[in-house]
Amino acid sequence: MKVVAVTACPTGIAHTYMAAARLEKVGKTLGFEIKVETQGAMGIENKLTEHDISQAEFAIFAVDIAVEERERFNGVKVIQVPLQEALKDPHSIFAKIQR
Amino acid sequence: MNQRSSSTSQEFAFVCSLSDGLHARPASQLAEVAIEFASDCLLTNLRTGSVASLKSVLAILALDIRQGDHCVVQVRGTDELAAHAALLRFVEQVLPTCDVPLASLHTTTASSKLPRTLQMAGVKGWFGSAVSPGIGQGKVIPVSGMALPRELKTPTATDPLAELAQIKRAIAAVRGRIQEKLTHPQSPTESAVLQADLAIASDVSLAQKLAEHVSQGKSAGQAVMEAGEFFINLLRHSESEYIRERALDIEEICLHLLQEIYGVDLQTAAIDLREPSVVVAETLAPQQLLGLERQWLKALVLEHSGATSHVVILARSLGIPTLAGVKNARGLLLAGQEVVVDALRGFVVAHSSPAVRNFYQRELKTLELRQKLLPVQTTGPAITIDGNPLEVAANASSYEEISLAFEKGADGIGLFRTEMAYLQRQRPPSEEEQFAIYAEAARAAAGRPVIIRTFDLGGDKAAPYLNLPPEDNPFLGYRGVRIYAEHRELLQAQLRAILRASAFGQVQVMAPMISSLEEVLQFKAAISEAKQELSRKGISFQADIRIGVMIEVPSAAFILDELCSEVDFFSLGTNDLNQYFLAADRDNPKTAELSDGLHPGFLRFLRRIVEEIHGAGKWVGMCGEMASEIRHLPLLIGLGLDEISLPAAGIPAVKRAISQLSAAECERSLTRLVACREKTQVEEQLERAQPPRSAQPLLSKELVLLGSESRNKEEAMQEIVDAFYIAGRTEDRQRLEEALWSREAVYATGLGYGFAAPHCKSDAVLADSIGVLRLNQAIDWGSVDTKPVNMIILIAMRESQNSRHMKVFSKLARKLMNDDFRGHLLAVENAHDMAAYLAQQLEISLH
Numbered sequence: 001m002k003v004v005a006v007t008a009c010p011t012g013i014a015h016t017y018m019a020a021a022r023l024e025k026v027g028k029t030l031g032f033e034i035k036v037e038t039q040g041a042m043g044i045e046n047k048l049t050e051h052d053i054s055q056a057e058f059a060i061f062a063v064d065i066a067v068e069e070r071e072r073f074n075g076v077k078v079i080q081v082p083l084q085e086a087l088k089d090p091h092s093i094f095a096k097i098q099r
Numbered sequence: 100m101n102q103r104s105s106s107t108s109q110e111f112a113f114v115c116s117l118s119d120g121l122h123a124r125p126a127s128q129l130a131e132v133a134i135e136f137a138s139d140c141l142l143t144n145l146r147t148g149s150v151a152s153l154k155s156v157l158a159i160l161a162l163d164i165r166q167g168d169h170c171v172v173q174v175r176g177t178d179e180l181a182a183h184a185a186l187l188r189f190v191e192q193v194l195p196t197c198d199v200p201l202a203s204l205h206t207t208t209a210s211s212k213l214p215r216t217l218q219m220a221g222v223k224g225w226f227g228s229a230v231s232p233g234i235g236q237g238k239v240i241p242v243s244g245m246a247l248p249r250e251l252k253t254p255t256a257t258d259p260l261a262e263l264a265q266i267k268r269a270i271a272a273v274r275g276r277i278q279e280k281l282t283h284p285q286s287p288t289e290s291a292v293l294q295a296d297l298a299i300a301s302d303v304s305l306a307q308k309l310a311e312h313v314s315q316g317k318s319a320g321q322a323v324m325e326a327g328e329f330f331i332n333l334l335r336h337s338e339s340e341y342i343r344e345r346a347l348d349i350e351e352i353c354l355h356l357l358q359e360i361y362g363v364d365l366q367t368a369a370i371d372l373r374e375p376s377v378v379v380a381e382t383l384a385p386q387q388l389l390g391l392e393r394q395w396l397k398a399l400v401l402e403h404s405g406a407t408s409h410v411v412i413l414a415r416s417l418g419i420p421t422l423a424g425v426k427n428a429r430g431l432l433l434a435g436q437e438v439v440v441d442a443l444r445g446f447v448v449a450h451s452s453p454a455v456r457n458f459y460q461r462e463l464k465t466l467e468l469r470q471k472l473l474p475v476q477t478t479g480p481a482i483t484i485d486g487n488p489l490e491v492a493a494n495a496s497s498y499e500e501i502s503l504a505f506e507k508g509a510d511g512i513g514l515f516r517t518e519m520a521y522l523q524r525q526r527p528p529s530e531e532e533q534f535a536i537y538a539e540a541a542r543a544a545a546g547r548p549v550i551i552r553t554f555d556l557g558g559d560k561a562a563p564y565l566n567l568p569p570e571d572n573p574f575l576g577y578r579g580v581r582i583y584a585e586h587r588e589l590l591q592a593q594l595r596a597i598l599r600a601s602a603f604g605q606v607q608v609m610a611p612m613i614s615s616l617e618e619v620l621q622f623k624a625a626i627s628e629a630k631q632e633l634s635r636k637g638i639s640f641q642a643d644i645r646i647g648v649m650i651e652v653p654s655a656a657f658i659l660d661e662l663c664s665e666v667d668f669f670s671l672g673t674n675d676l677n678q679y680f681l682a683a684d685r686d687n688p689k690t691a692e693l694s695d696g697l698h699p700g701f702l703r704f705l706r707r708i709v710e711e712i713h714g715a716g717k718w719v720g721m722c723g724e725m726a727s728e729i730r731h732l733p734l735l736i737g738l739g740l741d742e743i744s745l746p747a748a749g750i751p752a753v754k755r756a757i758s759q760l761s762a763a764e765c766e767r768s769l770t771r772l773v774a775c776r777e778k779t780q781v782e783e784q785l786e787r788a789q790p791p792r793s794a795q796p797l798l799s800k801e802l803v804l805l806g807s808e809s810r811n812k813e814e815a816m817q818e819i820v821d822a823f824y825i826a827g828r829t830e831d832r833q834r835l836e837e838a839l840w841s842r843e844a845v846y847a848t849g850l851g852y853g854f855a856a857p858h859c860k861s862d863a864v865l866a867d868s869i870g871v872l873r874l875n876q877a878i879d880w881g882s883v884d885t886k887p888v889n890m891i892i893l894i895a896m897r898e899s900q901n902s903r904h905m906k907v908f909s910k911l912a913r914k915l916m917n918d919d920f921r922g923h924l925l926a927v928e929n930a931h932d933m934a935a936y937l938a939q940q941l942e943i944s945l946h
Contacts, residue, residue, distance in 0.1 A: 010845050013858045013894055013905075017912035018850055025916065041860070041896070042905045064845070087850055088883035 003027060003097065004048050004076075005036040005060035006067050009083050012040030019062045019086035020046075026090040032097075039068050048072065058097045062086035109183045110173040113190050117197060121164035123156070123348070125197035127298035130156045132189045134303075138176025140186065145169040153186070155304035156295075157349070161333045213444060214836060215813040220454035225425050225432075227400065229445040230411045231746075233420030234462055235398025237375035239436045241429045242383065257318075265319040266309050269359035273352065274300045299352050305330065319360050327353030346434075372396060377438055377447075379428050383410045389497060393417070398440035400447055402428045413519075415727075416493070416500045418748035422447055444833075465821040472801070472825055473751045477508040481757035483736060483765075490742035491754050492548070494722055501540045501549075504747040508754060511548035511605075513744020514670065514722035515540065517593065518554045521562050527589055533596035541604030548605045550647065550670065550720075550744075551597050553590065553622075555579045555611035574678070579612025580622060587625075594629035601641035608644060609670060614652040616661045622646075623665065647718075651675035656708045663715035670744070671708065673723025677701055696725040697781045702734070703773050709738045720744055729756045729830050733788035736762055737769025755827060759795075759865065764788070786862050795866040797904055797943050801826040802870040803930040811878055816840070816857065819870045819893050827865070828895075834863035835895065849882025852921055856912065858894035867904040868895045869911065871933060873925075890924060907941050914940060 005023050009015035020036040027034035035056075037048045050072065053059065059073050061080040067073075079096055086093065115121055121129075133140040133153035140153035144162040146169065151158035153172065164170060172190070174182045213222065277297045299305065308329060312322035327349060334346040370378065370387070372395035382403040388410050399414055399421040414421040420442035425431070432438060432449060439448040439459050448455060480488040492513030493504030501512055520528045520536065540549050557578025561567050565586065570576040583590045600606050610622045623646060633640055650656055651672035662669070673696050678685045680701055683693035712719040720742035725731055727745035729752060735743055736757065745753065768788035775781045802822055809815040820836050823829045838861035842848065849855040870893040877887035892915065894908050914920040920940065927933045938945050 011842060011858060011860055013860065013896055013908050014848070014856045014912040014915075015850075017909040018856070018916055021913035021916035038909070040905075040909065042909065045909075084846055084883055 001031075001058075001097070002033045002056045003035075003058050003060060003094075004052055004056040005034060006039060006048070006063060007036060007083060007086065008039035008063040008065050008067065010064055012042075015064075015083055015087070016040035019083050022086050022090050023060065023062065023093075027094060030091070030094050032094065039063075039065075044068060060086075060093055060097075062093070109175060109179045110171060111183070111187055111190070112169065112171045113194075115164050115166055115168045115170060116195055118166050120166055120168070121159060121162070123160060123295045123298075125194055126159040127156045127295050128193065128197065129159060129186075129189060130154055130298060130302075132185055133182070135185070136174075136176070136178050136182035138174050138179045138182045140182060141173045141175075143171045143173070145171060152303065155302050156298045157302050157304045157330050157333075161330075212833060214458075214817055214833065215840065216817050217455070217458050219813060220452060220458055222448055222455050222458075223450045224441075224446040224448040225428070226446045227422035227425035227428075229421075229442040230423045231399075231415040231419055231421035231442060233398070233418065233442050234459065234466060235377060235420040235440045235442070236459065236463070237377045237395070237397040237437070239432045239434055239438055240370065240372065240376045240378050241432070241434050242370055242378055242380040242387075259313045259316070262313045262317070262319040262322070263310060265360060266313065266322065266356070269319070269323075269356045270300060270306070272359050273355045276355075296348055296352060299348055300355075305349075320357060323353050323356045323360065377432075377440055379432050381429070388413055388417075388419075389499070398422075398442065400425050400428045400432070400440060402426060412494070412516075412746075413496055413500075416495060416746040416748065417503070418746075461817075461821070465825060469825045469827075473827070474755060475506075475508045475751045476754045476758075477505075480510050481754040483757060483760050483762040485761045485763055487736070487762035489736060489740065489757055490720070491750055491757070492550075492720070492722075492742050492744040493747040493750060494744050495540075495747070498536050498539055498543075500747060502543050504750070505543060505545075505547075507747045507750040509547070509747060509750055511550070511742070511744075512540065512544065513548075513550055513720050513742055514609075515549060515551045516555065517551060518556050518560055521554055521556055522560060526564055527562070527592075530592040530596045533593055534599050537596055537600035537606065538603045541600045541606050544604050546605060548607055550607045550609050550668075551600075552609045552611055552649065553580075553583075553593055553597070557582050574675075574684075580610050580618050581612060583625065584621070590625055591629055591632070594626055595633060598626075598629055598633055598640035598644060599638060601644045602639045606641065606644065607647060607668070609647040609649060609668075611649050611672075612652060612675075613648040613650075613662075614654045616658055616665070619648060619662060619665050622648075649722075650708060650719075651679070653680050653704075656704065659708065659711045660715070663712060663717050666717070668718040668720070669708075669712055671705065671719065671721040671723060671740075673705075673721060673725040676723065677725075680704060692778075696723070696731075697778050697785070699773065699775045699778065699781055702769075702775075702781065705738060706769065706773055709740060713739065718742075727753075729753060730785055732756055732760060733765045733768045733785060734772060736760055736765035737767075737772070737788075739766075752827075752830075756830075795828065795868075796945050797867055797907060797941075798869045798871075798934055798937055799826065799945060800930050800934045802828075802868060803933045804871065805873045805927075805930055805933065807872050807874045808876075809872070809874060809878065810876070812880055815872055815874065815878060815891060819872050819891065822870060823864065823868065823895070828868050829864050831863045835859070835861055838863060839893070839895075843881075847881030849880035849884075849886075849888050850915060851882055851884040851886065853877060853886060853888050853890055853925075854915060854921060855880045855882065855888045855891045856894065856915060857891065858896070858908075860896050860898045862898045864895040864897060867897055867908075869893065869908075869937070870895070871924075871937070873933075890921075892924075907943055910941055911937075 007016045007019040016038045020038050023036050024034055035048060035052055038045045053072055053076055059076045059078045061067055061078055062083045062085060064083045081093055141150055142153045142159060143150045144164050149162050151162050172186055277293055277300060281293050305326060308326040309322050312325050330349050331346045370391060372392040374395060375397045376395050377398045377400060378396060379400045382401055396419060399419055401423045402425060411421060411423055420440050422440055422442050439451060480490045482488050490510040492511040493509035494514040495501045495504055495512050496516045496519040537551060556562055556565060557567055558573040558576060567577060597606060597608050613619055645667040647666050647668035647670060649672045650669050674685055677696045681693045681698060683690040685694045709719055718741045721740050722744040726735060726743035727749050771784050772781055775784060804822055807818055809818050816836060816839055820832050824832050829835045838859035839857050842859050848857045872891040874889045877889040880888040882888055923936060927936055934945055
């Protein structure tokens with residue numbers, strides 16, 4: 001299953017990237033094909049293209065602030081969680097998708 | 100027991116309602132009432148069970164009656180009914196009105212401006228302004244200018260009657276002088292103080308004690324000293340500040356008595372320090388400060404406010420931690436009490452707990468390490484990263500300071516204030532005496548410039564032999580160069596001394612308080628005259644000695660074209676220049692906001708002055724307080740000053756900070772600074788203008804702390820921030836700590852697996868940095884997995900520049916999610932290997 005994700009935290013120095021790394025790793029372990037966009041101090045990186053989003057069945061927003069360019073995700077099923085969830089219990093986020 | 104009266108018995112009870120307890124003024128009034136009657140009048144403090152005669156102020160004070168204490172008055176004797184009635188009336192009607200409002204005492208339990216660990220420790224102390232930074236710890240030595248001389252040679256006692264007669268004469272004389280003063284007091288306050296003094300001089304307990312000592316075979320002098328110490332000790336241990344303050348009054352009265360008995364002036368008794376000491380005084384004469392044993396003088400606490408008074412300037416250049424403006428400090432701090440003077444944060448810790456002591460132990464170690472790691476650049480001026488040199492010279496007031504300055508890497512003496520040698524003495528210093536000092540300074544400078552400013556007397560610096568009349572507004576008065584015409588010989592003697600010293604090094608001469616061209620011409624004429632005199636005598640000097648003037652009166656700044664054609668150099672005396680420019684007294688705490696030189700108008704003024712002087716090809720330095728602050732450096736470099744001159748202790752840090760700044764960037768900052776509309780904007784801009792690119796690597800061994808003993812999150816955070824401070828990566832620990840804590844407030848940065856990654860974006864950090872702290876014992880960090888942490892990776896990033904290091908930080912953040920990476924960080928054996936491993940993993944350089 002293809003999944004896209006966005007991570008963003010208030011300072012954009014550390015947690016954005018930690019969460020991204022965590023989601024990528026756990027997602028792959030669980031057999032997902034996952035691409036994670038970071039919205040941190042360096043701006044948007046590993047940007048999700050229109051194609052990426054249209055192919056995805058779900059979008060995960062692990063964010064503490066508003067997602068930039070939110071309109072890209074119109075029409076996609078979005079699971080939004082506080083960023084800390086991605087560090088604390090990433091499996092449960094993917095469990096929600098599988099349900 | 101409530102306040103009640105009894106008409107059937109010659110005793111009554113009352114509860115003290117005075118917020119400062121039964122202090123000196125009500126006590127002396129109470130004694131005045133009691134003394135009118137023949138009956139014995141006794142007062143009992145039921146809290147302590149102590150009893151005292153109501154006829155003795157000292158005895159009443161010694162009862163230590165505080166607000167809420169229950170007391171009993173007992174009267175027995177022939178006129179007991181009348182005495183009872185009078186005392187009762189006083190206690191019921193007059194006593195409650197004796198509480199005049201006190202001078203506001205600034206006390207606090209915790210302030211948001213303190214480090215978390217100190218806040219948690221519940222520190223209690225008295226606030227003042229930190230005028231010379233540092234931390235000092237020691238026993239309180241109160242100096243009233245009247246310390247009782249302990250080793251005064253006392254004549255052996257003759258017969259007790261003669262000694263007693265001598266004491267009575269002395270008491271009568273002292274009382275007479277106080278009464279004389281009371282006939283024309285300057286103010287109601289002075290009148291009340293004199294009344295209290297008179298009560299002590301007339302006190303029956305004191306008289307009794309004196310008689311007692313004499314009857315035991317002591318001399319009059321010994322009796323006064325012992326009785327004085329007896330009462331002083333009694334009162335100094337009181338918990339009431341007011342009563343402790345009275346100890347000073349007794350000391351003063353006893354000193355007057357001793358002066359009467361011995362017929363000598365004891366006021367200048369030297370202060371003898373024998374252990375780590377904190378000297379507490381109203382203020383100190385500069386000579387008094389220089390006379391203190393440096394080894395034991397750990398800090399100064401002054402009641403007088405004023406960041407620019409002479410003693411403060413001297414303390415700063417000697418690096419003695421100093422707090423000023425601590426109101427009533429000698430009353431607040433007990434003699435012999437162990438205190439910590441925190442002249443970084445501006446308070447003196449009076450009651451310390453183990454947690455507070457622990458904090459200051461760590462703090463002292465941090466400061467020591469910082470000092471040790473601070474490179475002292477003794478060769479040549481500091482150079483900005485883009486290659487512009489800036490001379491960093493020292494301000495000095497004595498030869499001692501000059502030698503210290505060169506140890507600290509001064510490029511010269513930018514301001515040698517010579518008036519110190521003129522103060523505190525009956526006759527001016529001779530030419531020879533001055534020549535000896537200046538020549539020694541020139542030799543110590545070994546070719547580096549020494550700018551000697553001719554005496555700046557008058558105003559707040561009076562010398563008795565000058566016969567200067569008192570003035571209503573001394574700062575706008577007869578001072579500096581203005582008194583030179585009247586004191587021609589004094590000036591000639593000094594100029595000859597300076598000229599003669601110029602044969603031994605690069606001595607330059609500078610005039611203070613110049614406001615007109617005429618003054619400059621007269622000053623130059625005086626120099627020519629001194630030169631002719633020396634030539635006539637065949638004494639050598641540097642014929643082309645450089646002549647300069649202070650720019651401290653604004654009018655001088657508007658005739659720079661004229662001045663530039665007459666002198667070789669200028670020095671900006673920003674303390675006075677700002678005070679005159681803004682019409683704001685620099686020693687008035689209410690106008691302090693205006694006094695720091697950051698008014699946009701003042702910045703424009705400075706820029707104009709420097710541009711005009713440089714346009715004429717002349718040299719300009721700055722020797723005011725403004726030049727001593729690291730945060731002002733972008734401004735000072737932007738102005739293009741040729742030199743800055745500051746207290747010696749600050750030189751190494753300033754030189755290092757200069758070498759991290761870009762002159763081109765500072766110039767651009769200055770353009771932004773002078774364009775600011777408000778002072779707050781100036782301050783913001785200054786913060787942003789801190790080193791834009793650091794020569795420092797992201798990570799260094801100094802930022803890796805393994806085996807930490809920190810016991811909680813607060814201590815751990817502080818430990819890393821301190822390491823940043825030691826390594827010179829922050830000059831503002833408080834702000835850096837706050838930035839980290841405000842990030843923690845969003846949610847804790849414990850990421851699980853025993854790791855935490857606190858981080859912040861703040862310009863309080865001078866260079867993007869990574870810090871590492873590995874703890875011996877895991878501590879709670881509020882982690883997502885609720886487990887304690889033992890590994891802390893801290894990321895501090897500057898706010899104003901878009902960091903080129905963000906890629907490294909994001910890589911680090913991602914790696915922290917990697918089991919192998921974390922495992923390695925936990926296993927690495929020493930700081931060196933840790934730094935090397937991180938550098939390799941993050942592909943960064945450690946140099």
